[in-house]
Amino acid sequence: MTELQPVTSTDAAAAPAAARASRPARVKIVRRPVHGVLLLDKPPGLSSNDALQKAKWLLRAEKAGHTGTLDPLATGLLPLCFGAATKFAQVSLDSDKAYRATLRFGQTTRTGDAEGDVLQERPVAFNRDALEAACARWTGAIKQLPPMYSALKHNGKALYEYARDGVEIERAERDVTIHTIAIVDWHHENPETATIDVRCSKGTYIRTLAESIGETLGCGAHLTGLRRTASGPLTLDRAITLEALEAMPEAERESCLAAPDTLLAEWPAVRLDANEAARFLTGLRRRTSEPDCAHLRVYGPEPHALLGSAHITAGELIADRLLSPTEVQGLLNELNLPRTL
Known part of the structure; x- marks a missing residue:
């Protein structure tokens, strides 16, 4: 039998020190301003x-x-x-958002998607006219009950966390708008599966929409695939x-990277000279002859650096979100352009 040797305090301290010395040095990531x-x-x-x-x-x-x-x-x-x-x-x-969704008819699941246990199975017996009518039924301004398996918060905790513990939280219906539902793929020979394109307002739950279409058809449904294809422009x-x-x-x-104003591409643009741009960046309201407008993107002089967003009310240009001078210069630097403000 091999005799065990006592470990001294010096040995104990040296062991982790030696282990630390053998580890490769961690490379520190140097962060930088990116716009x-x-x-x-x-x-x-x-x-x-x-x-x-x-x-x-x-x-x-x-x-x-x-x-x-x-x-x-x-x-x-x-x-x-x-x-x-x-x-x-x-x-x-x-x-608004756009999605391509794949639905499985004849089965409802605990989560409304393919990850949940099947709760109920029903026969699938409908034709394309019925499917189109069901999609039309859920097009337009509708109300949706947020699913328990969602990231919606209740008392600082996501609903899906409650759901996993078997706790049901009372939720209020919310108003959403389904602009269009287009049937991309469905065949009578394989009626259990359909692919649809959906254009909808923010906050729409496509899993809930799939379930609603399935209930309208009398067979139930759940989501087996979801792909977001657009967000605004x-x-x-x-x-x-x-x-x-x-x-x-x-x-x-x-x-x-696309430019930050890519997010504002659908808004009208206002361009200010150097003096007006400097004042705008301080948050001062500016008089303008432009008509009232709820959303605007505001630029400085050539080379048209983005300054922020604003709106016009009663002849005044009022800032909403302003970039800092450092951020404005950062955008110019990324374009390899000289300072203009």
């Missing part, structure tokens, strides 16, 4: 925040935020805002995957 919008094609199985943190790390960005969550099951367009663009993230959050065809971003040389990654 713009990354149109990310989010993969399945990844939360929106996880996708944001990965992109933020790849760009070494100081400040970042996303414009509304996508469920881990869902894929598709997730606009990520960096630096100055974070001030306009709410614009994208409030905009932003579309999926310009998006990039995390894998593609990571494969790029680091020096090229920033070229994938």
